[in-house]
Amino acid sequence: MAPRPKLAVWKFASCDGCQLSLLDCEDELLAVAGAVEIANFPEASSAVVEGPYDLSLVEGSITTPHDAERILAVRAQSKFLVTIGACATAGGIQALRNFADVKDFIAAVYASPQFIDTLATSTAISAHIPVDYELHGCPINKVHLVEVVSAYLMGRKPAVAAHSVCIECKQRGNVCVMVQGTPCLGPVTHAGCGAICPAYRRGCYGCYGPMETPNMPALTREWRELGADGRDIQRALRSFNAWAEPFRQESAAHDD
């Protein structure tokens, strides 16, 4: 039997939720372990096999000078590198620091700020190294994770759609909450969650970040028609994917 591809899972600034979705693949976990050699996954096992690795899954954003160095080493040891989750693909919720002065936060939070070595920004992995594939979501959908690994093993493109949440929303048979008066980010948000929030009568929170062709001004005009003000719009856009370019740019346009 041919040797199984070596899989590594790497963590940067993040909450661990995305890599946990790999452990959460209860039904598929044995199949994953059968298909790849889990060579480096500290969250699951302390046994570490040396690189290079065939497939690296990278969670988290870059927030420290040390991590900015470490990600270069990860890239150098990885043949195929996939970033997973909003932190790795967009900078995460911690990218809210990018809109303010990080020194103020440090002074407010830490008793001895001189020991804190951090960057002024939290940025996506793709801002530092070339990335082979980005899997969006906060957290990622574990079905997609299995799809990405299966696709990698077969040498095919993962079937993960980049269109709006609205398509999933309609496929699911939901009644559109936006047309009924609740502002929703679904039309500009990348599919992947299966339109969970609209199914429970809430507007979409944008967990999967910008869709492939987001028309931000057209959506926020309608939000205002529905009674949202600049603060509502800015807060909605500045969450897990705040630093994703279309969300960042549009949020800056609603400073009123």
Next chain:
Amino acid sequence: MQAFKAETPGFVTDTAGLQCLFDVLADEGYRVVGPTLRDDAIVYGDIDGVTDLPSGWTDRQAPGRYALERRQDNALFGYAVGPHSWKKFLFPPIETLWSAHRGADGAMSVTVPERPADKFAFVGVRSCEIHAMAVQDKVFGEGAYVDAAYAARRSDAFIVAVNCAEPGGTCFCVSMETGPRAAEGFDLALTELIDAGEPMFLVETGSEAGRRILEQVPHAAATAAQAEAAMTVSERAAAQMGRSLDTSGIKELLQSNPEHSRWDDVAARCLSCANCTMVCPTCFCSTVEDHSDLTGQNAERVRKWDSCFTMDFSYIHGGSVRASGSARYRQWMTHKLANWIDQFGTSGCVGCGRCVTWCPVGIDLTEEVAAIRAVPDEGRSR
């Protein structure tokens, strides 16, 4: 004013008769689906009887807006079409087409999943929707490549039409010559006569199956006055269309205007969200996703509703052909209202107004056409 004349006086039945109709259909093995209240809307779902119908409710529809309202009476069908269409039953949004397995000896076996045995009875089908089914029949049921599952579901379906009394604010079936009165394509057609206080229904039969089912339901011969009242319902509805669309020369108008500035204008408003295509009862596009599993021994092909508003839809080697919002909206509207005529011999629009109501930003194709018609030579291709 559009005038209607009854072919035959028909029959009448009441709410108890309607309940009996549901029971007879269920006894005959039909899965009865029809309008029902869910999530502050009138959707299509499984119904057991008259009490599941949205009695005494109507809808207020406008571009990008939908709300339910109480009626003054307890009409059972006093609203227009809602967010769902019968398409979701005949052409399911997500369907596994086949799965494949590689055995230990390397031999491949392919399995086509068994079609669910559902035989649908659709209750409350509006005239525009009957026309929409006829359009999809041309796409899925005719020509060299027949979708066998669609064709089977369609030929099994029992259609109870309801003639509209209360067009929605975005309806324009009169312009498209698809309503509001159903002329054919049903097994039974009802017109609700509410003026008497309690709902009464004028019943017309449209097929042998319809006649056979009606025989099992208590009914009486309609009086001339009742038949007349039903025609008045349709005449009043025809005079109350929420919108209109001038279709004269529309194929030439749109096909000769690929460079019209209106395409950029609408693209500035359009989200490319695809809601219009999802809710449209004639839109038929789908994509297929091929999945292989972790073992590499199993694969499946899944068909999902797709839309000309996605980038993957027009992706060929090197990129998407319709990279701009203008190109995508132009494709949708020109196909729907013009190229469809070349392709299928009919417009792709039946005037149901869903794309107008359920567009989150209220883009109204009747207005977009009117804007192009106002400057008809501006965007001629050279």
